[in-house]
Amino acid sequence: STSNHTGVxxxxxxxxxxxxxxxxxxxxxxxxxxxxxxxxxxxxxxRYAIAVDTSRARLYLFENSAQGLxxxxxxxxxxxxxxxDKLVEGDQRTPxxxxxxxxxxxxRLLQRRFGAGALPLNYPNAYDKLKGRTGSGILLHGVPLxxxxxxxxxxxGCVAMANEDLQRLAALLPQRDTPVxxxxxxxxxxxxQV
Numbered sequence: 001s002t003s004n005h006t007g008v009x010x011x012x013x014x015x016x017x018x019x020x021x022x023x024x025x026x027x028x029x030x031x032x033x034x035x036x037x038x039x040x041x042x043x044x045x046x047r048y049a050i051a052v053d054t055s056r057a058r059l060y061l062f063e064n065s066a067q068g069l070x071x072x073x074x075x076x077x078x079x080x081x082x083x084x085d086k087l088v089e090g091d092q093r094t095p096x097x098x099x100x101x102x103x104x105x106x107x108r109l110l111q112r113r114f115g116a117g118a119l120p121l122n123y124p125n126a127y128d129k130l131k132g133r134t135g136s137g138i139l140l141h142g143v144p145l146x147x148x149x150x151x152x153x154x155x156x157g158c159v160a161m162a163n164e165d166l167q168r169l170a171a172l173l174p175q176r177d178t179p180v181x182x183x184x185x186x187x188x189x190x191x192x193q194v
Contacts, residue, residue: 014151014152014154015151017151017152017153018057018076018149018151018152021056021057021058021076021152022076024056025056025057025058025074025076030060030071030186030188031188033190033191034188034189034190034191035062035069035071035188035189035191036051036060036181036183036186036187036188036189037186037187037188037189038051038098038181038183038186039051039062039069039181040189042064042069042179044064046064046177046178046179047063047064047174047178048061048062048063048064048072048172048173048174048178049061049062049064049069049178049179049180049181050062050140050169050178050179050180050181051180051181051183051186052077052079052159052180052181052182052183053183053184053185053186054079054083054084054094054096054182054183054184054185055184055185056185056186057076057077057078057079057152058074058075058076058077059074059075059076059077059140059159059161059169060073060074060186061073061074061075061169061172068191069191070191072172073168073169075161075162075165075169076149076161076162076165077159077160077161078149078150078151078152078153078154078155078159078160078161079094079152079153079155079157079158079159079160080092080093080094080153080155080156080157080158081153081154081155081156082153083153084096084182084184086123086133086135086138086157087133087134088133088134088135089134089135089136090135090156091135091157092155092156092157093157094138094155094157094158094159094182095123095124095128095133095135095138095157095182096182096183096184097123097125097127097128097181097182098125098179098180098181099121099122099123099125099138099179099180099181099182100121100122100176100177100178100179100180101119101120101121101140101173101176101177101178101180102120102121102122102176103119103120103175103176104117104118104119104170104173104175105117105118105119105120105139107142110141112144112145113143113144114139114141114142115141115142115143115144115145115147115163115166116142116145116163116164116166116167117141117142117166117167117170118139118140118141118142118166119139119140119141119166119169119170119173120137120138120139121138121139121140121180123135123136123138124136135157137158138157138158138159139158139159140158140159140160140161140166140169140180141158141159141160141161141166142160142161142162142163142166142167143160143161143162143163145163148162149161149162159182
């Protein structure tokens with residue numbers, strides 16, 4: 001039937017989009033000694049910081065040490081089905097802004113769709129509330145255990161990542177207060193400017 005063919009075509013398009021973004025991330029690496037410009041004023045007491053480049057479906061983990069801010073690892077992620085710039089509850093968009101991880105949630109406390117666990121973000125923050133943005137429950141989370149990853153635009157507004165990637169990330173981070181910058185596109189600047 002036509003509807004089945006459309007479903008197959010949509011699935012292939014999603015796989016192509018994911019493959020294109022994964023390949024692009026390998027081919028277009030950040031220049032060594034550069035960091036996202038949002039980290040220019042990162043305090044020395046902040047051990048880790050995360051930047052999510054939604055245009056590239058990529059999450060970058062940085063460590064702040066005596067040697068300065070260094071890129072530790074980066075991961076493929078999925079964001080909201082309707083893209084970014086969350087405005088209201090249920091719009092299936094991922095918020096843009098600066099947030100903080102508030103907890104580590106075990107998979108035992110969550111629905112199966114969240115996979116290996118979740119790191120809740122403090123959306124809406126004070127700025128979002130001032131702008132009248134609504135919604136809640138924005139997480140960095142895993143995927144169902146029967147799934148490896150999801151298409152680039154496939155969540156209800158959260159940032160979703162492969163379970164093994166989420167576990168590696170969560171194992172490094174403190175229980176709370178890691179900053180997470182979610183942006184349309186990272187502007188990379190020399191780390192010496194930080």
